[in-house]
Amino acid sequence: MSTKRCPACGSDRLEVRKPGEYRYLGAGLTNVYLCGGVTVSKCPDCKAARVTIFKEWQLLQVIALDLLGESRYLFGAELRFLRSACRLTQAGLALRLRIPRRATIAEREASPKQPLEYASEIVYRRILLGAFMNLIGKPGENHLAPSHMKRLNALDKNFWTLADGIARSRQPRLQVVQGSDHWELRPAA
Numbered sequence: 155m156s157t158k159r160c161p162a163c164g165s166d167r168l169e170v171r172k173p174g175e176y177r178y179l180g181a182g183l184t185n186v187y188l189c190g191g192v193t194v195s196k197c198p199d200c201k202a203a204r205v206t207i208f209k210e211w212q213l214l215q216v217i218a219l220d221l222l223g224e225s226r227y228l229f230g231a232e233l234r235f236l237r238s239a240c241r242l243t244q245a246g247l248a249l250r251l252r253i254p255r256r257a258t259i260a261e262r263e264a265s266p267k268q269p270l271e272y273a274s275e276i277v278y279r280r281i282l283l284g285a286f287m288n289l290i291g292k293p294g295e296n297h298l299a300p301s302h303m304k305r306l307n308a309l310d311k312n313f314w315t316l317a318d319g320i321a322r323s324r325q326p327r328l329q330v331v332q333g334s335d336h337w338e339l340r341p342a343a
Contacts, residue, residue, distance in 0.1 A: 163200035170195045175329075180207070181217055181235050183328075188213070189340065191332030208332050212297035214239055215290065216330060216337045219302055222283050223309045225319040227275055234263035240285035250281050276317045283310060299336035 160168040176192040177184075191208035207213060218239035221232050228236070237247050237259070244259040253259065262270065270278060287310060290296040298306065309316065329340035 158195075160195075160197040160200060160202060161204075162202040163197060165197055165199040167199060168195055168197050176205075178207070178213075178330075180210070181214060182238075183217070183231055183235055185328050186217060187329045189329055189331040191330075191337065209297065209337065212299070213330060213337045215297050216302060216339065217328070218286055219298065219306055219309075220328060220339055222279065222286060223305070223316065225316055227270065227320060228279070229267070230263045230265040233278065236282045236286075237263070240282055240289055242282075242285055247281070250285070251277065272320070275320060279317075280313060283313065301338075302336075 158168045158170055159166050171194050172190070173192055173194060174189065176188045176194075178186040178188050178192075188207070191213070193206040195204045195206070196202070218236055221228060221236055237244070242250070243256075244263075245256040248254070248256045248259050251259075287306065290298065290306075296303075330337050331340050332338075
C-alpha cells in the first residue's frame with residue numbers, strides 16, 4: 155500500500171492499493187472479476203473513495219465481445235449490457251428487432267432467467283453483433299486490441315457455427331486480466 159495526497163481534501167494520508175482480484179460491478183453484471191488493472195484509493199480524513207480501472211472503455215468492449223461469442227443463452231442483465239455497449243436504446247433495439255413495443259425489450263432485460271427462445275436469441279445476438287461492429291467501425295470508438303479484433307472478425311465470419319453451439323448452461327464467472335497494455339480474458343476453468 156502506498157500513500158499519496160487526497161484530491162478531495164489534500165490530506166497526505168491517502169491510502170492507495172491495487173487488489174489482486176476485484177469484483178467489477180460497473181458493467182451491471184455480477185460475474186465479472188478483474189485480475190489487475192484496478193487502483194482503489196481511500197482517504198481516512200474526508201472518507202473520499204475512488205476506484206480507477208485501467209482502460210475501462212477497452213474493458214467494456216472486451217466484456218461485450220466475450221458475451222457476443224458465448225455459446226450459451228444470455229440472461230437479462232447480459233442483454234442489457236450488450237445493448238448499452240452497442241449504444242442502442244431499448245426503442246432503437248426494438249425497431250431493429252421489429253418488435254412493436256419498447257417494453258418488450260425492458261421485460262427481457264429485467265428477467266433474471268433465460269428470457270429468449272432459440273430463434274429469438276440468435277436474431278437478437280446477430281443484431282447486437284452487427285451493431286457492435288458498426289459502433290467500433292466509427293472513428294475513436296474502437297478500443298479493442300488487435301487480438302480482440304481478430305476474434306471479433308472470426309465471430310462475425312463464423313456466426314452460424316456459434317448459433318449451432320448455443321446450449322443451456324449456468325452463468326459462468328468471467329475473469330478479465332490486465333495484460334501489459336490491454337485486457338485479456340482468462341480462459342474458463
